Amino acid sequence: METIPYTVTPREDTGLINAKLGIWLFLASEVMLFGGLFSAYIFLRLGAVSWPEGSSILNVPIGTFNTLVLIGSSVTMVLSWAALAEKRFDRFRLYLGLTMLLSLLFLVVKGFEYSEKFSHHLYPASSSFMAIYFTLTGLHALHIIGGLVVNGYLWGPGSKMWASDPERFTNRVEIAGLYWHFVDLVWIFLFPVLYLL
Amino acid sequence: MTSASSELDTHTRTYLAVFGALAILTVVTVTVGYLSLPVGAAIVVALSIASLKGALVASFFMHLISEQKSILWLLLLTLGLLLVLIFILIIAFYDHAGTIIVT
Structure with missing residues (x-):
């Protein structure tokens, strides 16, 4: 079977393993994806006759709680990678498991927030604010779900690679972590923009 | 081996310190939000804190400082x-x- 090159040793010309260059290129495209929607937010807000204060519609304490949950999941994610670097597979499992639990908690809280809005008959069509709120947080939540799928694979069936190729597996976890921290980073900007301003 | 593991302990401490900083900055940005500053000032403060938090995540969790x-x-x-x-x-x-x- 043809193996994928440069999964462990860096490529000479880039000085990076291929997966790392790949994920950073992907994240650069993600910056532009979310950046486009952030621009849409600015455009809508500039053009609006009046714009509601986020805190008058959204629940700030719940948003703050979710921010802390997501930051916590970023820490456990990086600790799971550090555990593998220390060759502590049991700790890796524990930390990645915690990361997934925290991501699930984030989604549950987000779902609660959404249903709260729906119960007050606030839908994406209700106003420009609600439209951009649901678009930005919805796209972000899809990214959380994507991260859960990847992390779930690495925690479960994918972790078999630890026995056969530990270095490559450690790199996989690092790459998944880079994606996860990016999802955290997007929320760090979404939270003040939507909830506080 | 001992030096390698103590180096990792240092890393773990760094990650936890960054977590603490991020948590504090989150509380700060929410507190400032309740002060009802003028819109312009509120935007500058909120985005500055968010950028600082983003820089911490990118530098330490995503290892950009040593990338x-x-x-x-x-x-x-x-x-x-x-x-x-x-x-x-x-x-x-x-x-x-x-x-x-x-x-």
């Missing part, structure tokens, strides 16, 4: 293009300010 320079250049290029994107939209807006585009 290859090529990645940094790639990200700077991306941020530059992002600013152009936002700038074009704002220019387009002021170009049409006062004009009703959609009725």
